[in-house]
Amino acid sequence: MGCYEEIKKRRAEDSDTSPDVLRELAKDWDWKIRQRIAERQDISDDIFEILAEDSDNFVRYITARNPKVTVSVLERLAEDEDTDVCDGVAKNPNAPAHVLERLAKNDYWGVRGDVARNPNTPIHILTEMAFTDEDREVRNWAAMNLHNR
Numbered sequence: 001m002g003c004y005e006e007i008k009k010r011r012a013e014d015s016d017t018s019p020d021v022l023r024e025l026a027k028d029w030d031w032k033i034r035q036r037i038a039e040r041q042d043i044s045d046d047i048f049e050i051l052a053e054d055s056d057n058f059v060r061y062i063t064a065r066n067p068k069v070t071v072s073v074l075e076r077l078a079e080d081e082d083t084d085v086c087d088g089v090a091k092n093p094n095a096p097a098h099v100l101e102r103l104a105k106n107d108y109w110g111v112r113g114d115v116a117r118n119p120n121t122p123i124h125i126l127t128e129m130a131f132t133d134e135d136r137e138v139r140n141w142a143a144m145n146l147h148n149r
Contacts, residue, residue: 005030012036019044031056038062048073057082064088074099083108090114097122104128109135116141123149 011017012025012033026037026047031054037043038051038059051063052073057080063069064077065088078089078099083106089095090103091114104115104125115121116129116138129142 041068061088
């Protein structure tokens with residue numbers, strides 16, 4: 001890593017970095033810098049919006065997993081064409097029920113499995129998943145989540 005990249009990395013991680021600099025770093029050419037911004041829980045909503053549109057699916061995934069990301073960004077990322085990004089939304093501890101309900105119908109069993117394990121998934125969705133999901137693991141995870149409530 002070059003000197004300039006190291007400076008950007010430090011700025012991306014520094015809690016004293018201004019919102020304007022963070023906003024610029026969220027658009028940096030280096031996905032690793034953008035990832036570091038996406039991991040932060042102290043960024044503004046407009047920076048989350050920038051990261052939700054990132055060309056790199058891993059940056060969008062990290063954004064989706066961030067517990068401070070806005071509901072509007074989670075809603076958008078739940079519609080992402082990349083299943084890993086949808087999986088990140090399903091793993092978010094603050095994902096709202098209506099988003100989890102939508103993801104419970106995702107074609108990919110891994111996304112549905114993370115919905116089944118999410119503590120915010122409504123009981124009626126877990127019940128449906130426990131009895132009707134096509135994947136045995138998803139049914140088991142939903143039943144375990146129901147049992148632990």
